[in-house]
Amino acid sequence: MSIGTGLSIANSGLAAIQAQLAVVSQNIANANTAGYSAEAATLTATSAQGLGSGVISGPATQLVNASMQAQVNAAVGNQSFQQTTAQSLSGIDQVMGTPGQGNDLSSLLGNLQSGFATLLTNPANTVQQSAVVASAQTLARQINSISSAIGNATQTASTGVAAGITSLNTSLTQVGTLNNQIISLSQQGKSTADLKNQRDALVQTIASLTGAKSIAQPSGAISLYTPSGQQLPTAGASAFQASGNPPIITLGSQTVTGTFTAGSIGAGLQLATTTLPGLQSNLDSFAQSLASGFAATGLTLFSDPSGNVPSTASGFASVIAVNPQVVATPSLVRDGTPASALNPTGDAGFTGVISAILSSAATAPGGTLATAATNVTANQAALSSNAQTASTAAASLSTALTNQASSTSGVSIDQQMGLLVTLQNAYAANAKVVTIAQQMWAAQEAMIS
Incomplete structure (x- = not known):
């Protein structure tokens, strides 16, 4: 040589x-x-x-396991979906109250019924009359608080969807830019490893938002699709728009809300359009049953702020209150409304209305109102518990897959x-x-x- x-x-x-x-x-x-x-x-x-x-x-080339990377992205999307759902319902948990602790609907309804039972022994007792009114007000305010919590959660979910769409559009644009750069460098025979690593990070962000998966193209670019098959635009010619509460998502002139079923955006949509409205509907129905159940006994104890019991339940839980007439005249819990019709002589020992309340199938302990109150709390608690369990399991799977991917493709x-x-x-x-x-x-x- x-x-x-x-x-x-x-x-x-x-x-x-x-x-x-x-x-x-x-x-x-x-x-x-x-x-x-x-x-x-x-x-x-x-x-x-x-x-x-x-x-x-x-x-330079990437040492990447494409199959493992796809599994990680899918797990990240599911984790984001379950975590978003669990966090939303957990916030309502804190307001809903804990069964048996005295602050849940069943316990508060039981306190009101106990108040009437005590009043039955001495209907003329003004202190006990006021105590019944106070118990009713506590129950009404708790219904208001739960309704407000559900409304806030719905607004937060809608806001989260809008923010997610903004982040999605930004990430998609960046993926499109990287696609073009990768194609160009590939044609020049230069390394695209750094750019692909940047793109992979963006794809994982998009997966957390939508559950999307990527499909490699011969040119070196990738295409992205949601689990429902909606292609996500990366060329920058069009972008998703989210508006309204619950949100409606459009792409150009096309409504594509239903194509987002995974990731944090999918969770937000499900919360805002199905889960939370369902909880609100159950609460409204309970409030309506509560007001109409008492009214049927001769005492309009619960009403809207004007003293009326609405014919429809929608939205009633947010405004239910103790009838202003009863607040002004606590003795009406004994005499009924109007007092002139049920106790025209003003008998201080009148027990007709109280007895009707305690014997009513709707308002008696263990009756339909008690069942409805229990169902409202139990339904929400079950949803929240299931969501928390799913979130924990999804996080564990995501962590395990991420660690496995790191051991095969990450840096040692x-x-x-x-x-x-x-x-x-x-x-x-x-x-x-x-x-x-x-x-x-x-x-x-x-x-x-």
Whole structure:
């Protein structure tokens, strides 16, 4: 082997080592970057007339397990869906009250019924009359509070959908830009690993919003689709729009709300359009039954702020209150409304209305109102419990898959540091070859001269 050939091989080795060192440095710097896939330099040996003549460093590539990456993204989308649902329902839990702790609807209704039972023993007792009114007000205010919590949760879900759509549009635009850059670099034979890592991070964000999956294209670009088959635009020509409460999502002139069924956007839509309105409807029905049940006994104890019992339940839970007439005249809990019709003589010992309330199938302990109150609380508690269980399971699966993906595609610091030492030794060896070659050239020139 000539001195020139040896020098050429050593120089190519130095260049290849420098390229590998740059990749190692990139990997170590991103060791803690979520979703980052390790990169590796490609090396190709060269030869001339059957003899080795050096090595050429090619574009860096990702060491990514595409199948595992797809599983992680799917798990992230499901985790985001379940977490969004659980957090929303958990907020209502805190207002709904805990059965048996005295602050839930069943307990408050039981307190009111106990108040009437005590009043029956002494109908003329003004303190007990006021106590009944106070118990009724506490129950009405709790219904208002639960309705407000559901309304706030619905608004939060709608706002979350709108924010999610904004984030989705931004991420899709960035994916489109990276697609174009990756195609261009691929055509030039340059490395696209860094850009693909950036794109992978964006795809995971999009998956958390929509549960979308990516499909690789021969050009190096990717296409994105929601689980329902809606293609997500990355070209920037159109963008999703979200408006209203509950939200309506459009793409151009097309309504596409129903295509978002996963991720945080899908969860927000389900909460705002189905889950929370269902809870509100149950609460409204209970409020309507409460007001009409008492009114049927001769006492309009619960009403809207104007003193009327509405014929429809919709929205009633948010405004239900103790009848202003009863608040002004607590003795009406004994005499009924109007008092002139049920207790025209003003008998202080009148028990007709109280007895009717305590014996009514609707208002008596264990009757339909008690069942309805229990059902409202139990239904919400079941939804929240199931959502929390699903959220915990989804988080565990997502963490397990992420860790598994990291072990196969992520950066191993130990491995990279070991490679770094090997490269440093190789660099020193090649540099020594270059030094010796230079010395040999110098000695040869000295001999000639």
